[in-house]
Amino acid sequence: MYLPWTGFYIYKLFEVAPYISDVNFGxxxxxxxxxxxxxxxxxxxxxxxxxxxxxxxxxxxxxxxxGEFDRQALDMMLSAGxxxxxxxxxxxxxxxxxxxxxxxxxxxxxxxxPYEAPARKYxxxxxxxxxxxxx
Numbered sequence: 001m002y003l004p005w006t007g008f009y010i011y012k013l014f015e016v017a018p019y020i021s022d023v024n025f026g027x028x029x030x031x032x033x034x035x036x037x038x039x040x041x042x043x044x045x046x047x048x049x050x051x052x053x054x055x056x057x058x059x060x061x062x063x064x065x066x067g068e069f070d071r072q073a074l075d076m077m078l079s080a081g082x083x084x085x086x087x088x089x090x091x092x093x094x095x096x097x098x099x100x101x102x103x104x105x106x107x108x109x110x111x112x113x114p115y116e117a118p119a120r121k122y123x124x125x126x127x128x129x130x131x132x133x134x135x
Contacts, residue, residue: 004066009073014082023087026100033058037115063134101126 002025008014033055040048078084087093101123108119 005070005073005077006066009077014077014080018082019085020077020082021085021087023093024090025093025097037118 003011003013005020008020014020033051035051043051074084105116105119105123109116112119
């Protein structure tokens with residue numbers, strides 16, 4: 001099961017499966033904002049920018065809250081007897097698993113051609129954020 005540490009702790013999974021791993025499959029979305037592109041395009045630029053800023057602020061707050069809870073949850077599980085098994089093959093995993101951003105871009109291109117350019121633009125935005133160290 002792939003959950004953040006908080007999920008493992010809340011559901012007490014570490015009690016029945018005490019060996020937990022730090023394998024990284026990528027980001028788990030804690031906060032997402034979705035708006036129909038036609039609706040978005042109907043809004044004036046200043047309102048779009050306001051929505052962008054609010055969305056980014058909510059994302060940062062979510063990252064901070066989830067990060068803090070996850071650190072606490074991991075510490076509590078380890079204190080309760082869980083054993084952390086460090087995943088040694090992260091690089092091989094990342095090479096073997098397709099890029100999820102690219103998969104979404106390909107799906108949009110195949111099934112919603114008018115939205116391909118915005119999807120690729122958003123994909124570029126995500127790649128830039130990841131390269132800057134944001135998850």
